[in-house]
Amino acid sequence: MFTGIVEELGEIVALEPAGDSARITVRGPLVTRDAVHGASIAVNGVCLTVVDVDGDAFTADVVRETLDRSSLGALGPGSRVNLERPVRLSDRLGGHLVQGHVDGVGRLISREPGERGDVVVFSLPPDLSRYVVEKGSIAVDGVSLTVVEAGGDRFSVALIPATLQMTTLGLKRPGDPVNLEVDVVAKYVERMLGERAPQAEAAS
Template sequence: MFTGIIEGIGTILQKGTAGGGVVLTIEADFELTDPEEGESIAVNGTCLTARNIQGNRFQADVSPESLSRTGLGKLVVGSRVNLERALRLSDRLGGHIVSGHVDCLGSVLERKPAGDFTLFTFSLDPDLARYIIEKGSITINGVSLTVNSCDDQYFSVSIIPHTLSVTTLGELKPGDRVNLEVDIIGKYVEKLLLGKDQRAKSSISTAFLAEHGFL
């Protein structure tokens, strides 16, 4: 489990293949204090298992399933990625609850300045649009952000200069693909209210949640 608050940037040192998946060797720009073989690290928002940890370097296996749902397969030697180690129970929850299980890939549709901020607009899978609400939470390449506006095909976020400087989001440009994870709480609420068989036909909205006491 993660928070979406990035600890640092990693650089891909090596990329290999194994068992239909990919093996990444990553160097973090911060020390992995008290490292534990097999611990979880979010790489661009994707929960991976760290092994062969040596100083600030580690290896991670990316399964075929993760390759199909994320942009990790497009990484090359020299690519920079956002890194976050797993949440500890004593940590502050500075972002929101992030599982590290990417839902889909989105694309940068637009990037433009808005005062001291930068406004990004992203496309998304229409099947996931019902989980994204105005002022709700979204994870983009592992970064916890607040949704400015949204509809069935896009959403926008306003990013502060600090976030752009300490994550890889500052490098994004129109056409770039990003890993998206919607707020997991919305999925649980939907299933509890509607049941598994009706989930695909869900019409969850802000008004619906308010009517049932969730807002």
């Protein structure tokens, strides 16, 4: 479990295809400081399991499902990525509950610079639109953000200077893909209400 508060900007060292999967090596001095085999690290919002640590870099295997559902397969050596270690039970929850399970890929549509940050609009896959609401939470490339406006196939967020400087969102340009994870609470609520609906109809 993560919070969507990025700890550092890392860099892809290698992304090597391996049959129907891939092996990714990422440089991140901070997140590898206490990393061990089997540890979890979120890379652009994707929870990966560390299989090897070498100095300030770690290696993880990425299965086909992850490559298909996220933008990791589009990365290459030199690509910058957002990195976060899992939250500890004693930590403050600075963002919101982020699982590191990407729901879909959106694209940056536009950005409007302001005096104190940017307003950025992203596309939204149709099957995720019902989970995204104004003032709700969403993770974009692993960054916990508050939705400014949501409607149909897009949503907007306001990025403060710190977010622009400390995450990849300050580097994104129109057309660039981003990993999206909607609020897991919304999905559980939908599931529970969906299970109750047939019971309510039977009782009436």
